[in-house]
Amino acid sequence: MKKPSRSERPETRVGRISRREFLFGGLAAALPANRAGRADLRIGLLLPPGPLGPSILRGAKLGIAEADSLAQMFGKRIDLALSPVPGREGVASVASRLIKEGVSVLVGGGGERAAEALREVAREGKALFLNVGSASDRLRTELCDRHTFHVHASVQMHVGAAGHWLIEERKLRRWAVLSESDEIQRAVVAFAEARGATVEEGAQAVSGATDWRPTLERLRAAKPEALWIGLRAQTVPGFLQQYGRSGLAGELVGITPDATGPPKLGRAALSGIWPVMWHHTLEKYSARDLNNRYRRRFGDGLDGANWSAWAALKLVGEAMLRAGTTPQALLEYLESDPPFDGHKGRPLTFRKWDHQLRQPMYLAQARKAAPGESGPSGVEVITEVPRGDLDAIVLPPKDGGCLRL
Amino acid sequence: MKPGAIVAVLGCAVSAALGVRPAGAQPFAYVSNEWANEITVIDVATKTAVATIPVGKRPRGLGLSPDGRHLYAALGSEDAIAVVDTAARKVIGRIPAGSDPEMFALSPDGSRIYASNEDANSASAIDVRARRVIASVTVGIEPEGVAVSPDGKWIYVTSESTHTVSIIQSRPFKVATTLLVGSRPRETAFTPDGSRAYVTAEIGSTISVIDVRKKAVIGTIKLEREGARPKGVVVHPNGKRAYVSTGSGNEVAVIDTETSRVLSYIPVGRRPWGLALTRDGRLLFTANGVSEDVSIIDTETGQVVATVGAGKGAWGVVVGQ
Numbered sequence: 001m002k003k004p005s006r007s008e009r010p011e012t013r014v015g016r017i018s019r020r021e022f023l024f025g026g027l028a029a030a031l032p033a034n035r036a037g038r039a040d041l042r043i044g045l046l047l048p049p050g051p052l053g054p055s056i057l058r059g060a061k062l063g064i065a066e067a068d069s070l071a072q073m074f075g076k077r078i079d080l081a082l083s084p085v086p087g088r089e090g091v092a093s094v095a096s097r098l099i100k101e102g103v104s105v106l107v108g109g110g111g112e113r114a115a116e117a118l119r120e121v122a123r124e125g126k127a128l129f130l131n132v133g134s135a136s137d138r139l140r141t142e143l144c145d146r147h148t149f150h151v152h153a154s155v156q157m158h159v160g161a162a163g164h165w166l167i168e169e170r171k172l173r174r175w176a177v178l179s180e181s182d183e184i185q186r187a188v189v190a191f192a193e194a195r196g197a198t199v200e201e202g203a204q205a206v207s208g209a210t211d212w213r214p215t216l217e218r219l220r221a222a223k224p225e226a227l228w229i230g231l232r233a234q235t236v237p238g239f240l241q242q243y244g245r246s247g248l249a250g251e252l253v254g255i256t257p258d259a260t261g262p263p264k265l266g267r268a269a270l271s272g273i274w275p276v277m278w279h280h281t282l283e284k285y286s287a288r289d290l291n292n293r294y295r296r297r298f299g300d301g302l303d304g305a306n307w308s309a310w311a312a313l314k315l316v317g318e319a320m321l322r323a324g325t326t327p328q329a330l331l332e333y334l335e336s337d338p339p340f341d342g343h344k345g346r347p348l349t350f351r352k353w354d355h356q357l358r359q360p361m362y363l364a365q366a367r368k369a370a371p372g373e374s375g376p377s378g379v380e381v382i383t384e385v386p387r388g389d390l391d392a393i394v395l396p397p398k399d400g401g402c403l404r405l
Numbered sequence: 406m407k408p409g410a411i412v413a414v415l416g417c418a419v420s421a422a423l424g425v426r427p428a429g430a431q432p433f434a435y436v437s438n439e440w441a442n443e444i445t446v447i448d449v450a451t452k453t454a455v456a457t458i459p460v461g462k463r464p465r466g467l468g469l470s471p472d473g474r475h476l477y478a479a480l481g482s483e484d485a486i487a488v489v490d491t492a493a494r495k496v497i498g499r500i501p502a503g504s505d506p507e508m509f510a511l512s513p514d515g516s517r518i519y520a521s522n523e524d525a526n527s528a529s530a531i532d533v534r535a536r537r538v539i540a541s542v543t544v545g546i547e548p549e550g551v552a553v554s555p556d557g558k559w560i561y562v563t564s565e566s567t568h569t570v571s572i573i574q575s576r577p578f579k580v581a582t583t584l585l586v587g588s589r590p591r592e593t594a595f596t597p598d599g600s601r602a603y604v605t606a607e608i609g610s611t612i613s614v615i616d617v618r619k620k621a622v623i624g625t626i627k628l629e630r631e632g633a634r635p636k637g638v639v640v641h642p643n644g645k646r647a648y649v650s651t652g653s654g655n656e657v658a659v660i661d662t663e664t665s666r667v668l669s670y671i672p673v674g675r676r677p678w679g680l681a682l683t684r685d686g687r688l689l690f691t692a693n694g695v696s697e698d699v700s701i702i703d704t705e706t707g708q709v710v711a712t713v714g715a716g717k718g719a720w721g722v723v724v725g726q
Contacts, residue, residue, distance in 0.1 A: 066546055070567045073545065073583045286565065286589075289523070289547055296524075318568065321585060341566070341589045341608040346634075 039079035040071070041105070041320045043313065044098035046091060046118065047084045048110020052133055052258070052305055057082075058298055059132075059309030060107065065297075066310075067317020078317055085110070091117040099125040104327045107312045109152070111258060112136040122147045127327050128334075130316065132308040135257030137183055140354040144402035147327070149334055150356045151312045153277050153304075158257045159187040159228075160393030161275040161361035161385040166226050167195055169383070172251055176201035176224035178215060178239075184230030184255050194395050200224050209235070212242045219248055226251040229272075236263045240271055261303045262364055262379050270366040270379070278307035279362055279381045285345025311342050311357070346390075353397045358390040432683060433491070434724045435476050436692050436699055437464040438716025444478060445699075445715040446494065447690075449683060449724065452701055452711035458494050461487045466508035466551075467679070467721040471515045476723070479506040479520070486518065486531075491725065500536045503529060508592075510551040510560070512575070519560045519573075521548035528562045528571065530578045540578035544571040552593035552602070554617060561602060561615075563590035570604055570613075572620055582620050587611035594638040594647065596662065603647050603660075605635035612638065612649060614665055624665050628658055637680035639689070641704065648689055648704075650677035657691060657700075659707065671707055673700035679721035692719040 045060050047053040064080045071078050081103055085091050091114045095106050099121065105128045109115030115134035122129035123145050131139065131150045140154050166172045175197055179185040185202060192199050201222040219227060227250050231239055236254065243252065252272030254262060262274035280291050280301020294302040294310075302310070316330065318340070323333030339347030340357070348359045364379040386392040433455075434447040444464065446456040462482035469476055469491075476489040479502065486506060488498040502509070503522035510519050511533075518531040521544070528548055530540040545564025552561045553575075560573040563586075570584045570593065587606025595602050595617070602615040610633050614624035628635060634652035640662065641648070647660040656670040657677060674693030677700065681690045688710075689702040697719055701711040 066566065069546060070569070073567070073569060074585070286547070289566070292524070293546075339588045339608050339610065341568075347588065347608045347610065 038077075040076040041078045041316070041325045042081060042101075042103045043078065043105045043107060043316055044081045044083065044095065044103035045309075046094060046098075046106065046108030046114075047082065048108065048114055048133055049085065050110065052110045053084065055303060055305035056108070056110070056132055056309040058294075059302070059306035059311075060313050062294055062297060062306075063310040063313025064317075066293075067313050067320075070317055070321065074321060076321065078320065080313070085114065092121050095121040096125065099127050104128065104325065105130060105316050105330065107132055107309065107316075109133040112139060115139055116143060119143065119145050119148045128316075128330055130312040132312045133258065133305065137187060140356055141398075141402050144354055146355075147331065148355060149350055150354070151315070152308045153257070153359065153361060154356055154394075155181075155183050155187045155255070155257045156191070156394050157356070157359075157361060158255050158275045159184065159191050160395070162228075162253045162255070162273060162363060163188070163191040163195065163197070164393050165273075165363055165383065165385050166251065166253070167197055170226075170251065172225040173197040174223075174225045175199050175228060176219055176222055176226075176250075177228040177230070178219075179228070179230030179255075180232055180235065181230045184228070184257075188228050188230075190395060210238055212239055216242060216246045216248065219250075220246070224250050226253060228253045228255060230255045233259060233263050244271060259305075261305075272365065273382070274364045274379065275361050275385075276364050276381075277304035277359070277361060278302055279304075279364055279379070281380055282362065286341075286343045287345075290343040307342075311340070315340055351391075351394075354402055356394075360384045360386065360390065361393065432725045434681065434690050434699070434722055435467055435469075435491075436690075436715045436719050437467050437478055437679075437721040438697075439463055439465055439481075439694070439718030439720040441716030441718065443716055444476070444489065445713075445719070447699060447713050449688065452713060454713050454715070456494055457716065458489060458496070460489060460496055461485070461499075465720045466506070467723045468509060468511045468518070469723050469725055470511065471513065473725045477509070477511070477518065479509055481505050481507060486520070498536070500531060500533070501538070502531065503527075503538070508549055508551050510553045512553055513555065513557045517575075519551050519553060519562075519575075521551050521562050523547055523549070526564070528560065528573060530575075542571075542573060542578060542580050544573075544580065545569040545583070550590065550592035550604075552595060554595050554602075555597060555599040559617065561593040561604070563593060563604060565589045565591070565607075568606070568609075570615070584613075584615065584620070584622055586613040586622060587625065591636045592638050594640045596640050596644045597642055598644060601662065603638050603640065603649075603662075605638045605649055607634045607636060607652065610635060612647070612660065626660060626665050626667065628654075628667065630654055630656070630658070630670060633658070636678055637691070639680045639682050641682065642684065642686040646704070648680055648682075650680050650691055652676055652678065657689070657702065669707055671702055671709065673702070673709060674698050674712065678719070681722045681724045683724050684726040688724075690722045690724060692722040694719050 107130045109131040110133040118129045129148045135155045137155045177188045254272045254274045323329045337349045342348045362381045367380040432449040436445040444458040448455045461480040464478040466479040478487045485499040486502045490497045504524040529538045545567030547566040548564045550563040562571045587609025589608040590606045604613040612626040616623045633654035637650035649658040659668045674696035676695040677691040679692040691700045699713045703710045
């Protein structure tokens with residue numbers, strides 16, 4: 001067997017993040033003697049390249065600190081094995097090595113391909129994979145697997161959150177969609193068809209496009225009440241600038257399901273409504289407490305990717321205490337509808353037919369400027385969606401769902 | 406007549422002459438109004454609001470001294486517990502209580518206040534007379550509810566984010582053990598004989614039953630009710646019923662403590678939070694945060710017999726004896 005190169009070798013000790021940093025004050029002093037021994041559960045964290053990696057890492061640091069804190073109270077120990085992923089092709093080999101080294105749970109998945117690779121490794125190694133970085137609907141349908149659980153909200157949930165709000169709150173049912181992603185376009189069309197809205201104009205955006213005038217003219221003719229955009233982060237500023245100049249008046253909805261949040265643009269440049277999993281200004285239902293804990297540790301606000309990673313680590317830690325340490329025990333526990341407290345004010349559970357964590361989403365928009373205020377806008381949450389049944393933002397499964405449990 | 410009794414009679418006469426109602430002459434209920442920064446005083450006999458007491462910023466958890474003369478109110482935005490003279494109906498002092506105090510409990514003799522410190526993941530024992538923290542222990546993350554066993558020996562502190570109850574010995578003040586309970590535990594209530602404790606879990610929608618002597622969870626009661634988020638809990642003086650407020654469920658669950666079964670749900674105001682019973686257990690008060698009122702329930706009939714307006718964000722309630 002080929003020996004992995006140095007760059008592929010995972011960092012399998014917590015050591016790179018100081019152990020002290022993980023522990024909560026006096027709890028360390030109360031450890032039972034057996035804590036010096038082998039960890040009761042090892043979790044492998046695979047960090048994707050790009051901006052998502054550091055965001056996932058920070059959320060995971062808070063998550064493992066809290067999970068380990070709880071474990072310590074009962075004489076248990078959880079270790080987190082960290083590994084940056086050397087390109088998409090390296091994901092599978094790093095994940096396989098982690099499993100051979102005793103990791104029972106893989107956490108990661110920056111983008112669909114990486115998540116797909118982790119799903120495959122977890123399935124073959126009979127480990128668990130908690131997806132915290134890919135919104136791909138394909139992973140939750142045709143590629144679903146019993147060993148994979150999705151903490152990160154899907155494309156359909158992002159679309160469903162905004163779609164539900166457009167239909168139920170704004171009464172806007174005539175839509176257009178402009179997307180560089182087939183998946184986002186499909187999700188918008190499917191949600192519209194299922195909920196009595198229509199898509200007047202569906203355009204596949206050309207990647208790297210800079211001149212949006214022809215598209216905007218078509219939109220002017222179609223006169224949609226709402227325009228959905230699913231564009232890459234680097235494409236969004238140019239489009240929003242030309243859209244703003246065009247004088248088109250429909251509601252704008254931006255979908256960035258794999259990003260850490262809406263594009264960080266200046267106040268004048270960011271427009272529209274953006275569905276997010278979390279926001280650092282949330283206060284209700286103990287969200288303030290979680291935001292404060294994160295802020296105390298890192299000095300800034302918790303975003304959606306931070307939240308996903310925090311939630312995954314916390315979930316696994318709690319599952320270990322309540323169910324046991326083997327992947328099978330953890331899997332059966334997560335499938336048994338345990339209510340997870342994600343600081344969103346209601347119990348969050350994994351849906352049986354696709355293993356997606358059911359959760360409320362939030363709609364964010366650029367914060368209005370105070371008189372004389374300039375500079376980056378930041379965003380603010382305008383509402384939580386849905387208010388009632390969490391399945392109101394997803395479509396019913398075809399043929400009973402991928403997993404047919 | 407003994408000298409002490411003479412002093413008491415004279416005291417009552419002077420109070421009456423001054424128009425000051427002596428503490429304990431008749432029971433009053435006190436309701437903290439989180440966003441109105443005041444306490445609503447309800448006359449239990451007439452079931453009407455008779456006064457409001459400005460108390461400080463963000464009052465939530467409440468407690469009464471055993472003699473009923475002092476009402477304590479946790480002031481979340483002032484890092485203190487206000488001390489209210491119940492006869493004069495005014496704040497007479499403040500006790501430092503750490504960052505953002507939310508809930509606390511008084512020892513049966515009234516000499517100590519036990520408080521949770523959310524930001525510090527700790528619980529503290531405060532000497533009431535000295536008005537200072539005399540001991541502190543580490544508990545789980547996001548500590549919240551505090552309750553003291555009837556014999557004063559044990560303090561139970563719930564920690565919302567670790568889903569734990571820290572069982573703390575009062576003297577010396579140290580953690581004896583920690584139990585895992587339902588998701589997001591909020592409050593604890595003991596049976597009058599101190600043999601059982603009931604712990605509500607808001608996200609788990611459960612009530613854990615703890616054997617106090619064994620320090621072990623011996624049962625879990627699930628509220629199979631849409632939207633039920635268990636928060637407040639009290640046990641009837643006869644020990645046969647426990648009452649649980651269900652928050653966004655807008656009801657009070659009535660539990661048979663012998664069978665651990667839910668007997669009924671009583672509709673009350675919107676978002677019932679704190680609960681309190683009269684000494685004889687005949688009336689149950691619920692502080693309703695969203696409807697900003699108090700539902701008064703006749704525990705024999707299970708019916709709301711009065712609704713009394715309170716202030717914005719009605720949160721906690723205690724009843725004088």
